[in-house]
Structures are given as structure tokens and as C-alpha cells.
């Protein structure tokens with residue numbers, strides 16, 4: 298790694314600014330990526346019907362447990378070798394490293410205002426067993442702080458907004474917690490963008506319901522060793538990272554039985570986590586659009602949104618960028634994955650080099 302000066306035109310101020318970043322020596326690769334074929338929707342919602350079918354059969358039907366296993370993107374299916382995956386579906390391995398392509402990304406931004414969107418878990422912080430201890434490093438915090446000095450920067454996460462703020466502790470950022478259902482901008486005196494003090498909570502009516510469901514889930518899962526329920530304000534998470542695999546079907550059945558009383562809630566899956574969310578049509582992609590609009594870039598061609606994320610829920614944002622034909626999705630993943638992102642990074646460390 299080496300420090301390099303990258304000149305980025307600042308459309309807002311009409312001047313070039315120079316950012317010193319830690320970049321790999323191999324950064325300025327001449328390769329230009331082929332335009333990616335359109336990827337199909339990557340959203341991994343488990344429909345109530347499928348969820349019911351999976352859980353009804355309990356441990357006997359392996360599809361439920363398979364689905365829980367597949368929720369960890371670090372797992373490559375043992376029946377398929379990497380080269381087989383490449384042969385079968387080259388689109389999956391076709392998104393080049395964002396690090397190697399960074400020069401092109403920066404060049405592509407010429408004259409455009411970059412807006413940076415960052416997922417938290419698995420992107421800014423490494424995945425750890427205890428969700429309460431998913432701290433980001435000081436180095437990462439400094440990197441994000443640097444980015445926010447030049448570009449509007451938002452954290453977009455499934456976590457409760459206050460919780461992620463307690464990890465990140467940068468008051469100049471925008472925060473979209475609860476999968477984008479709790480959006481807040483920097484306070485007026487800490488914001489250089491025109492609509493900084495934004496606050497938007499499209500699922501506020503669900504607050505009492507989520508609280509209720511959280512408490513029921515706590516009770517119903519307390520006898521399952523390793524299960525952890527997290528209240529993320531407008532959604533809730535049931536973690537199974539520390540639950541023995543033989544208990545997964547039982548945990549699933551508990552969650553299913555709770556959800557069957559709440560038709561206005563739906564289930565999605567993240568990295569070793571079941572996420573209970575309101576059925577409203579709102580996700581990280583909608584949050585990205587809302588923030589671009591709030592910043593005054595709704596129909597602008599002078600903006601380049603960059604979104605870095607690692608999770609299935611980030612696919613909604615990647616898809617929005619792909620459909621707009623504007624901006625870039627960057628997937629953090631060690632293994633090839635079907636994605637709507639255009640570039641990839643291996644892990645949070647690489648993400649910190651990029652930012």
C-alpha cells in the first residue's frame with residue numbers, strides 16, 4: 298500500500314480537491330471492465346408462504362436449514378467448486394475489484410458530485426459473534442471522516458440508528474437506521490449541505506408492534522442456547538450465528554409462530570440473522586433515493602452515488618443504482634456472489650483503503 302494523491306473535481310465548489318488516500322500500488326490498472334449484463338433482482342425475501350412451508354416440516358425438510366446456511370455469504374456451496382461457478386455463471390465473478398478499478402471510478406466522477414453510502418456490519422466493521430461488539434477501528438473511522446470532508450456521506454444499516462451512531466460517532470454523517478426506515482441528517486450547524494437537518498421515519502406506526510414482537514421473541518427464544526434477539530427500533534433481528542445448527546429448525550419454528558400473529562410484518566434474511574420488518578415498501582434502495590432527493594440530486598445528472606455494502610439487504614440499493622444507470626454499487630465479499638453491484642472488495646480492510 299502506498300499513499301497517493303487523487304484529484305477529484307469538486308462540482309459544488311467548482312475546484313479540484315486533492316485527497317490523500319492509502320491505495321494499493323497496483324491501483325492504476327489499465328483494464329477497462331466490460332459493461333456488466335443486467336443482473337436479475339437479488340432481493341432475498343422469504344415469502345410468508347415459503348417460510349411457512351419450510352418451517353411446517355421442521356427439521357425434516359432441509360430447505361429451511363439450507364436457507365439459513367445460505368444466509369452467510371462467506372460460504373461457498375461445497376458441491377460447487379469455484380471454477381465450476383465461474384464456468385456456469387460468469388456474471389457472478391465478473392465484477393472487478395473496486396481497488397483495481399478505482400482510477401476509472403474517480404475519472405468517471407469528473408464534474409460530478411460523489412455521494413457516498415456505506416453499510417455498517419461487514420463493510421465498516423468486521424463480522425463478529427457478538428453484535429454488541431461490532432466496533433469499527435479508529436483507522437476506519439478516520440477514513441470515513443476523510444470521505445465526509447469532501448462528499449455527503451451516509452451510513453445505511455439494518456441496525457437501530459442510535460446504536461450505529463454509538464459505533465461510528467461522526468456527527469457530520471447522514472444515518473439511515475432500521476434498513477433505511479429511520480433517516481436523520483447532520484444537525485444544521487454541522488451540515489454544509491442545503492437540507493442537512495432531514496428526519497424521516499416512514500414506519501413510525503410500527504414502533505409499538507416491533508416492541509411487542511421483540512419482547513415475545515425474547516421470551517420464545519430464551520431457551521435456545523446462543524440465540525440473540527436485537528431491537529432495531531423499526532425492525533428486529535433474531536441472530537443464529539451462535540446457535541448450534543441442530544437447533545436452527547426449532548428457532549425457525551419459534552419465529553414463524555410469532556410472525557403468524559403479525560401479518561403486517563415480513564421476514565428477510567441477512568448474515569446468520571432473521572430480520573423481522575414492516576411490510577411497507579421501504580428498503581435501503583428507497584433510503585438511498587430519499588437521501589439523494591434530500592440533497593437536491595433527485596433528477597441530477599451531475600451526481601455519482603457510490604454504495605458499498607456486503608449484505609443481501611444492500612442489493613436493494615445496488616439495484617436502484619443499476620436501474621438509474623447512475624453511480625456504482627460495490628459489494629464487499631470474499632466469495633463470488635450473484636449481485637447487482639458492479640465492483641467488489643474483499644473485506645472491510647479493503648473498504649477502508651478505498652474510502
Ligand SMILES: O=P(O)(O)OC[C@H]1O[C@H](O[C@H]2O[C@H](CO)[C@@H](O)[C@H](O)[C@H]2O)[C@H](O)[C@@H](O)[C@@H]1O
Pocket residue numbers: 416417418419423424425426427428431453454455456527529534536538567568569570572608610
Ligand atoms: O445493514 P447492516 O449494517 O449490515 O446490518 C445488518 C445486521 O448487522 C448486524 O448483524 C450482523 O453483524 C453482527 C456483528 O458482526 C453479526 O454477529 C451477525 O451475525 C450479522 O448478521 C446487526 O446485529 C443486525 O441487527 C443488523 O440487522
